[in-house]
Amino acid sequence: xxxxxxxxxxxxxxxxxxxxxxxxxxxxxxxxxxxxxxxxxxxxxxxxxxxxxxxxxxxxxxxxxxxxxxxxxxxxxxxxxxxxxxxxxxxxxxxxxxxxxxxxxxxxxxxxxxxxxxxxxxxxxxxxxxxxxxxxxxxxxxxxxxxxxxxxxxxxxxxxxxxxxxxxxxxxxxxxxxxxxxxxxxxxxxxxxxxxxxxxxxxxxxxxxxxxxxxxxxxxxxxxxxxxxxxxxxxxxxxxxxxxxxxxxxxxxxxxxxxxxxxxxxxxxxxxxxxxxxxxxxxxxxxxxxxxxxxxxxxxxxxx
Amino acid sequence: xxxxxxxxxxxxxxxxxxxxxxxxxxxxxxxxxxxxxxxxxxxxxxxxxxxxxxxxxxxxxxxxxxxxxxxxxxxxxxxxxxxxxxxxxxxxxxxxxxxxxxxxxxxxxxxxxxxxxxxxxxxxxxxxxxxxxxxxxxxxxxxxxxxxxxxxxxxxxxxxxxxxxxxxxxxxxxxxxxxxxxxxxxxxxxxxxxxxxxxxxxxxxxxxxxxxxxxxxxxxxxxxxxxxxxxxxxxxxxxxxxxxxxxxxxxxxxxxxxxxxxxxxxxxxxxxxxxxx
Numbered sequence: 001x002x003x004x005x006x007x008x009x010x011x012x013x014x015x016x017x018x019x020x021x022x023x024x025x026x027x028x029x030x031x032x033x034x035x036x037x038x039x040x041x042x043x044x045x046x047x048x049x050x051x052x053x054x055x056x057x058x059x060x061x062x063x064x065x066x067x068x069x070x071x072x073x074x075x076x077x078x079x080x081x082x083x084x085x086x087x088x089x090x091x092x093x094x095x096x097x098x099x100x101x102x103x104x105x106x107x108x109x110x111x112x113x114x115x116x117x118x119x120x121x122x123x124x125x126x127x128x129x130x131x132x133x134x135x136x137x138x139x140x141x142x143x144x145x146x147x148x149x150x151x152x153x154x155x156x157x158x159x160x161x162x163x164x165x166x167x168x169x170x171x172x173x174x175x176x177x178x179x180x181x182x183x184x185x186x187x188x189x190x191x192x193x194x195x196x197x198x199x200x201x202x203x204x205x206x207x208x209x210x211x212x213x214x215x216x217x218x219x220x221x222x223x224x225x226x227x228x229x230x231x232x233x234x235x236x237x238x239x240x241x242x243x244x245x246x247x248x249x250x251x252x253x254x255x256x257x258x259x260x261x262x263x264x265x266x267x268x269x270x271x272x273x274x275x276x277x278x279x280x281x282x283x284x285x286x287x288x289x290x291x292x293x294x295x296x297x298x299x300x301x302x303x304x
Numbered sequence: 305x306x307x308x309x310x311x312x313x314x315x316x317x318x319x320x321x322x323x324x325x326x327x328x329x330x331x332x333x334x335x336x337x338x339x340x341x342x343x344x345x346x347x348x349x350x351x352x353x354x355x356x357x358x359x360x361x362x363x364x365x366x367x368x369x370x371x372x373x374x375x376x377x378x379x380x381x382x383x384x385x386x387x388x389x390x391x392x393x394x395x396x397x398x399x400x401x402x403x404x405x406x407x408x409x410x411x412x413x414x415x416x417x418x419x420x421x422x423x424x425x426x427x428x429x430x431x432x433x434x435x436x437x438x439x440x441x442x443x444x445x446x447x448x449x450x451x452x453x454x455x456x457x458x459x460x461x462x463x464x465x466x467x468x469x470x471x472x473x474x475x476x477x478x479x480x481x482x483x484x485x486x487x488x489x490x491x492x493x494x495x496x497x498x499x500x501x502x503x504x505x506x507x508x509x510x511x512x513x514x515x516x517x518x519x520x521x522x523x524x525x526x527x528x529x530x531x532x533x534x535x536x537x538x539x540x541x542x543x544x545x546x547x548x549x550x551x552x553x554x555x556x557x558x559x560x561x562x563x564x565x566x567x568x569x570x571x572x573x574x575x576x577x578x579x580x581x
Binding site for chain 1: 312313316317319320323324326327328329330331333334337345346348349350391392393395396398399400403404405406407408411415418420421422423424425426427428429430431432433435448449451452454457507510511513514517518528529530532533536537543545548549551552553555556559560563564567570571574575
């Protein structure tokens, strides 16, 4: 009896070991790539941020100097301010319009898939290509937008060439391009709300504002939370349209965002240590924002 | 009651149509400009229809920059990345969804955590590694770092979880090996999930910008977005908007065609991943 028991535990242990080996061998291809191109580079970024290096001459350890230099330079504050401006204008616009459109599309109307396609098409098109199109729309002399302004008797705007308007122009294009994504997400969230909740509410005499406030908002809050977090993170990563539409950081550095500053420090000034320090800061910033948002929203978010 | 409902529906359509028109306007203006002659683009007031459609603009663009080559580069990078993500993803997703082993869930959390790391953070170290191993300006640099993605693994895993385990047990009892089950049965059943993973992987590669911008130096190796970017900076300072708009359309067109053919996968894929993510 005893010997059989030891044999079975041994066998069980061997089977578990075998399962573990097979399991990890299935994970090996995917995890090798992730280790090499995500985990190792993250640690390398921390490491490199302590050095001064142009990739050619030998690396020189400088400790926290790169960080000190960043916090002592006006470019950093300009980039932070521009990025914050981008987030604070782009996100509410995108959020408000896409929620509004999704709520209209949720009213059991005809042609739903047609409208959805119309709003979604810019999402999948190349950012560089639509940036080129919007540069032409924004052209201060021959662009369509200034012509339209003229039609309603408004004075023309310098758009991308005017330091006061450049960032707003980039934001407008970004909202146009990204809207459809959130429309689809919000629409899916709205369609998941149990319609009997609305029926019960209207029987009880709740008006549409009360229904929105008491049913839609709490039921949709997980979706809103998702859209908000993704929106903030994506805003902090904005680069493509900035680089194409306003090369060099825009007029008077008015569109120089954080990622653009990283790009300039590394590939224009060849200060890879300082650029790494900047990317570490970006990483910590995005991470802490995610955690902070989670902390504050957790209590207000309604989960089923 | 009926009348007020009708008015409500009509006003909803009115608002949506106005906004929809704003969404379509840039595309329409692009097509219109791309078919104009040089002098027509500056005509005042602007016109929607050119006197005669200048289809030759599209041929001119092809001569001004090697867009054919850019296409081939983007296709090679896109197809390889997609194949890589599907293959590595199916194996990893199968392990996470169907196998039981020590540390599985912790490793899965680590996979998910990679989605929180912005690519901008890994950019410089990865660039340095690439330059040290001589992969700058190569397909390896465009493909290898992207042949696996946590998002693809996640999507596939969620789908695999919905497939009843009894199916695999039955197949194994019938003498089907694990590999055979994965390739013949699981992947056939998971076609919708594989389709969405492929769409996202291909689109991600096709539209990627910052990484190819820094890692590609030669005109010959440029992908479409990078090729277009340099074309914009060459022409944009000037005024050849008709060529620029034709080039933009050339870059957009393949993805637009795929999108109109496979809209359902695109939109449902996003709706599902968004909600569950």
